[in-house]
Amino acid sequence: MDCNIQIDMHKHSSTTTHEREKANRGMVLSRMPSRIAQIKLISRHTEVYEPCDDSFALVDALLADRTNLLEHRPTICMEVGCGSGYVITSLAIMLGQEVEGLHYFATDINPHAVRVTRETLEAHGVHAEVICDNLASGLERRLEGMIDVMVVNPPYVPTPEDEVGIDGIAAAWAGGENGRSVIDRILPVADKLLSHRGWLYMVTLTANNPGEICSNMRKKGYASRIVVQRSTEEESLHVIKFWRDADVQVQAREPIITDRRPPMSIMETLLSQLPQLPFWGSSRTRDGS
Numbered sequence: 128m129d130c131n132i133q134i135d136m137h138k139h140s141s142t143t144t145h146e147r148e149k150a151n152r153g154m155v156l157s158r159m160p161s162r163i164a165q166i167k168l169i170s171r172h173t174e175v176y177e178p179c180d181d182s183f184a185l186v187d188a189l190l191a192d193r194t195n196l197l198e199h200r201p202t203i204c205m206e207v208g209c210g211s212g213y214v215i216t217s218l219a220i221m222l223g224q225e226v227e228g229l230h231y232f233a234t235d236i237n238p239h240a241v242r243v244t245r246e247t248l249e250a251h252g253v254h255a256e257v258i259c260d261n262l263a264s265g266l267e268r269r270l271e272g273m274i275d276v277m278v279v280n281p282p283y284v285p286t287p288e289d290e291v292g293i294d295g296i297a298a299a300w301a302g303g304e305n306g307r308s309v310i311d312r313i314l315p316v317a318d319k320l321l322s323h324r325g326w327l328y329m330v331t332l333t334a335n336n337p338g339e340i341c342s343n344m345r346k347k348g349y350a351s352r353i354v355v356q357r358s359t360e361e362e363s364l365h366v367i368k369f370w371r372d373a374d375v376q377v378q379a380r381e382p383i384i385t386d387r388r389p390p391m392s393i394m395e396t397l398l399s400q401l402p403q404l405p406f407w408g409s410s411r412t413r414d415g416s
């Protein structure tokens with residue numbers, strides 16, 4: 128199988144949904160501090176992407192994997208494309224209090240997002256180094272091979288190519304052909320920045336062809352699994368976790384003599400049906416979780 132996706136679906140997690148609903152209504156119980164950023168404390172700007180279903184799916188994926196993240200003992204975490212700061216703040220809250228010496232970085236190409244993210248972090252009493260950057264180009268030399276956890280909710284909406292990277296809020300969603308323009312630029316950057324034990328969590332849409340994304344990452348030696356998948360009226364979102372896997376690296380280096388893998392068209396068909404499938408794949412995961 129070319130794309131070795133394992134599924135661990137945390138669809139409509141009652142705990143996380145309940146927690147966010149309380150946070151949304153400003154009813155977080157004082158005896159039980161929230162493990163994620165509070166919507167009422169998120170800073171805003173008209174040109175900055177507000178937390179939406181995709182942001183919530185990414186945070187839910189991190190919450191679902193929180194025990195593994197804590198056991199993983201990351202040293203440096205990074206978000207690429209931080210927007211309002213909801214995700215990096217949530218990550219810093221859920222890990223920060225329990226892991227010593229943990230550093231956070233966040234980048235966004237939109238200078239308003241950088242300011243808003245700093246305000247959101249400050250409002251929650253957590254810290255990250257927030258940098259205005261195209262992906263993470265300014266950090267590649269400084270942090271090469273050092274990131275243990277990277278999170279990305281990229282611009283993934285299929286749009287005309289000339290809308291990608293334009294100024295302001297449109298850069299938050301414009302993903303070019305198949306929504307893959309920015310995604311396909313992020314993956315090599317992630318590969319360069321991730322440590323040998325690095326994990327990448329990325330939001331994708333069915334239209335992005337997640338099977339092909341996993342297949343491309345597999346060629347670089349990464350295994351993958353879907354941590355959260357969620358369908359709305361408009362879109363079907365997947366949060367995919369990637370991690371380096373020694374077996375995958377060996378397979379990726381070996382020449383393929385007999386191709387026993389299912390054709391990609393079958394893989395694509397399966398992936399397009401994921402929202403309807405109750406379960407697909409092995410429950411055994413090899414990322415330590």
Ligand SMILES: C[S@@+](CC[C@H](N)C(=O)[O-])C[C@H]1O[C@@H](n2cnc3c(N)ncnc32)[C@H](O)[C@@H]1O
Pocket residue numbers: 176177178179181182185207208209210211212213214234235236237240260261262263280281282283292298299300309
């Ligand atoms: C879909 S929004 C996600 C925002 C936030 N992470 C969240 O989940 O709510 C995508 C973000 O990526 C940023 N972005 C787009 N292209 C970028 C690039 N080349 N480098 C860095 N950030 C970029 C946008 O400005 C936007 O804030």
